[in-house]
Amino acid sequence: MIKITNLTKIFQMPQPLPILKGIDLEITRGELLCIVGASGVGKSTFLHLLGGLDRPTSGAVEFEGQDLFTLNDNQLAAFRNRRIGFVFQFHHLLPEFTAMENAMMPLLIQGQTWDEAARVAADLLSKVGLGERLSHRPGELSGGEQQRVAVARALILKPNLVLADEPTGNLDSHTADDVFALMKDLNKQLGHTFVLVTHNEKLAAQADRIVRMVDGKILEAQAAEP
Secondary structure, eight states: OEEEEEEEEEEESSSEEEEEEEEEEEEOTTOEEEEEOOTTSSHHHHHHHHTTSSOOSEEEEEETTEEGGGSOHHHHHHHHHHHEEEEOSSOOOOTTSOHHHHHHHHHHHTTOOHHHHHHHHHHHHHHTTOTTOTTOOGGGSOHHHHHHHHHHHHHTTOOSEEEEESTTTTSOHHHHHHHHHHHHHHHHHHOOEEEEEOSOHHHHTTSSEEEEEETTEEEEEEEOOO
16 A cells, blocks of 8 residues: 655754654555654654655655655645544644534535534544544543544544554553554454554554664564464
């Protein structure tokens, strides 16, 4: 599904700061892939490039044969909005809107009617265990529930690829386990490809495959233990 070739990223500080130093990786459709490594090794930078949120210094990210970085900014934004869902460490929900309104927002932006967007959002929120919390605002939800809303929002446009950057990093261990289990279940049920950045080795061991990053390079890619 995705082929990454010699991907590099250098930030031009007062002195050039290389973050990614030639990443080669292939990602298979429908897999749950975890990227692990210490802070500062380039995991989040890699995820941003994979999702088209930033452009590399060199190299290619081919998505079903299309090199993302041959697209202009408008084309890349349209591709990103249509094909990729994002879940971040902090849920970034809008506090004045309900769980259902937050989840349906991407559909409304795409021009979907309110009634249809509400129907789809309610169905998806039920899938993530929030069918009884549709009218609650983020401040009335627990941390785990807020992140479940963020997962539903990321999935509502039925993206081919879901990217999650430390999605459980702001949660206690029990809630983190629940949110990871939710994403794993959705990966199997809905067939979306998931790429997760995490420092939690216990959670990563439950993925289909683990990619370990060290100092801007991939040290190893291995199947997770059964």
